Amino acid sequence: MSTFKRASRALRSNFSLFSTPRPYLSHFASNQNASFCSRPRQNSKEGSTIDLNEYPSDNIRNFSIIAHVDHGKSTLADRLLELTGTIRKGHGQPQYLDKLQVERERGITVKAQTATMFHTHKFLDSDKDFLLNLIDTPGHVDFSYEVSRSLAACQGALLVVDAAQGVQAQTVANFYLAFESNLAIIPVINKIDQPTADPDRVKAQLKSMFDLDPSDALLTSAKTGQGLEQVLPAVIERIPPPPGKSTSPLRMLLLDSYYDEYKGVICHVAVVDGALHKGDKISSAATGQSYEVSDVGILHPELVPTGVLLTGQVGFMVSGMRSTKEARIGDTLHHTRTVIQPLPGFKPAKHMVFSGLYPADGSDFEALNHAIERLTCNDASVSVTKESSTALGLGFRCGFLGLLHMDVFHQRLEQEHGAHVISTVPTVPYIFEYSDGSKVEVQNPAALPSNPKNRLTACWEPTVIATIIIPSEYVGSVITLCAERRGEQLEYSFVDSQRAFMKYRMPLREIVVDFYNELKSITSGYASFDYEDSEYQSSDLVKLDILLNGQPVDAMATIVHKSKAPRVGRELVEKLKKFIDRQMFEIIIQAAIGTKVIARETLSAMRKNVLAKCYGGDITRKKKLLEKQKEGKKRMKRVGSVDIPQEAFHELLKVS
Numbered sequence: 001m002s003t004f005k006r007a008s009r010a011l012r013s014n015f016s017l018f019s020t021p022r023p024y025l026s027h028f029a030s031n032q033n034a035s036f037c038s039r040p041r042q043n044s045k046e047g048s049t050i051d052l053n054e055y056p057s058d059n060i061r062n063f064s065i066i067a068h069v070d071h072g073k074s075t076l077a078d079r080l081l082e083l084t085g086t087i088r089k090g091h092g093q094p095q096y097l098d099k100l101q102v103e104r105e106r107g108i109t110v111k112a113q114t115a116t117m118f119h120t121h122k123f124l125d126s127d128k129d130f131l132l133n134l135i136d137t138p139g140h141v142d143f144s145y146e147v148s149r150s151l152a153a154c155q156g157a158l159l160v161v162d163a164a165q166g167v168q169a170q171t172v173a174n175f176y177l178a179f180e181s182n183l184a185i186i187p188v189i190n191k192i193d194q195p196t197a198d199p200d201r202v203k204a205q206l207k208s209m210f211d212l213d214p215s216d217a218l219l220t221s222a223k224t225g226q227g228l229e230q231v232l233p234a235v236i237e238r239i240p241p242p243p244g245k246s247t248s249p250l251r252m253l254l255l256d257s258y259y260d261e262y263k264g265v266i267c268h269v270a271v272v273d274g275a276l277h278k279g280d281k282i283s284s285a286a287t288g289q290s291y292e293v294s295d296v297g298i299l300h301p302e303l304v305p306t307g308v309l310l311t312g313q314v315g316f317m318v319s320g321m322r323s324t325k326e327a328r329i330g331d332t333l334h335h336t337r338t339v340i341q342p343l344p345g346f347k348p349a350k351h352m353v354f355s356g357l358y359p360a361d362g363s364d365f366e367a368l369n370h371a372i373e374r375l376t377c378n379d380a381s382v383s384v385t386k387e388s389s390t391a392l393g394l395g396f397r398c399g400f401l402g403l404l405h406m407d408v409f410h411q412r413l414e415q416e417h418g419a420h421v422i423s424t425v426p427t428v429p430y431i432f433e434y435s436d437g438s439k440v441e442v443q444n445p446a447a448l449p450s451n452p453k454n455r456l457t458a459c460w461e462p463t464v465i466a467t468i469i470i471p472s473e474y475v476g477s478v479i480t481l482c483a484e485r486r487g488e489q490l491e492y493s494f495v496d497s498q499r500a501f502m503k504y505r506m507p508l509r510e511i512v513v514d515f516y517n518e519l520k521s522i523t524s525g526y527a528s529f530d531y532e533d534s535e536y537q538s539s540d541l542v543k544l545d546i547l548l549n550g551q552p553v554d555a556m557a558t559i560v561h562k563s564k565a566p567r568v569g570r571e572l573v574e575k576l577k578k579f580i581d582r583q584m585f586e587i588i589i590q591a592a593i594g595t596k597v598i599a600r601e602t603l604s605a606m607r608k609n610v611l612a613k614c615y616g617g618d619i620t621r622k623k624k625l626l627e628k629q630k631e632g633k634k635r636m637k638r639v640g641s642v643d644i645p646q647e648a649f650h651e652l653l654k655v656s
């Protein structure tokens, strides 16, 4: 039996996902002839007319939408917002909740977004008004931290699965996140309008992999609107209301925070017990700091002040916090002078990849510092420490949740703050032990101390448990790829007759550099992949230096497995040869382990003469070309006497 089936069965023996009758449905279930009917309220509620006292906990449902990348979460969220009149139909902005420019350009969700909706659900002849909090979550593995945070504020989840692609790796990961959080799970088979949709096959997968009852699955098309009318009734009927006590002292969970130019720090909170009013004095359980609440309200989906948030409600709060550093994600906030038991909170975000960020132009260090400070106000999952490099000058070492997260952070620095940065080869946190018994965690290969008297005696590298789902015909090539990447197979089973499921333990370093792209390319894009972090394993690691005319370039140093060093060294010097322009003198590019050179290339001398093709005497054209060359030079980094263009640093990121 596969691990996920075993885990599923074990967990199910403790509690049931869909055991009926569900207690919160007792008032519906008591009448077998009850007819259910849901309809949107005529209009979205305006701030002035919202009275949250109309929504006791029984009339609140908090749910997330979770799925594999691109299975249609954000599109489904759009349709639900339209259906409830929260946003106008045909608002002309698809994936409404994906607000960041980078989310829109890449078509991915990076930040979980909450939206409060109002919906009337008809039972027999009486209408009941419900307040529904929907949290749209990211699908990509790097942002699964956002998913687990969102689930903490929910009692249920819509597990969206593409009707053609079926269950994929992040479907499995997200299912377990929701299942282990004891949430009611509603399977939604989406994209049934596609010609290749096969909902029956997906139902069978949901049954065999997660033991979900096929008759519980909703069939929808978020594109055409087919089947969407069943979604909100299912949310109301199958997801329990929040369990908190309105009579208990206030306890609220801090879910997220960001900085707004005009309002200051805005916190997203879930009120677990009690109520929060504007003007209340609150304290943080983590820091003991006290604040006065100056504004409170719901996300509808814009900020709508309501003056109060009651038990079970999710919304925002402004309280005079000066920086987002004061707003600790997962903290419990309570009324000052009440004694409470803090909520469990979340595990802190784990940084999987580290990279150096340097200003493209050394004189822009302060500007980059400012840009990073501003951006980390809205993305607290990045760690930042100052560092300096002989090659690149002053810069920062940043920790990210993964490579996509790192890429998104760069893009946001450029787009939102106009910063031009050079990033160094991403590395993972290794542990080294020295002959004197001391152990150090190394996040920057250049910082690996090399004291001949104090030899390295042991090294460890972080590993992950990778889940891969692929069509069966690609099994052979995927096994070869995982073996090349030093993977150890832990499980091999089948999702159904056409698709295989594999679990591998792999060194984190092997997957952060281009693994997913390669996996996609050898499986014609059909592979899906997810990972969770695992323990450290002992490993044979070496530091690989890059030398230009005999001088080591600290920003290009990397740590690799000994068996891979010759190939990686060769690839690095070949790449550099391609990307460094010829200069007035010969440049020798070398890769070395300690004093032993393992790869070498020579770039012969020649100055790039930008005026070479500029015959005749047009001085303005000549000036223009020289100006352009000067601009280009600004984006170069000088190491000793060698100019290295930014692209050379970028290209090195791709060598595995």
Ligand SMILES: Nc1nc2c(ncn2[C@@H]2O[C@H](COP(=O)(O)OP(=O)(O)OP(=O)(O)O)[C@@H](O)[C@H]2O)c(=O)[nH]1
Pocket (backbone or CB within 6 Å): 067, 068, 069, 070, 071, 072, 073, 074, 075, 076, 095, 107, 108, 109, 110, 137, 138, 139, 140, 190, 191, 192, 193, 194, 220, 221, 222, 223, 224
């Ligand atoms: N044919 C069809 N396409 C759909 C449907 N729902 C979503 N799509 C398309 O699928 C693509 C991905 O949709 P999104 O809503 O961005 O998916 P997502 O799961 O939110 O993606 P991430 O946030 O990146 O994880 C978009 O091009 C949508 O237009 C559907 O029901 N039918």
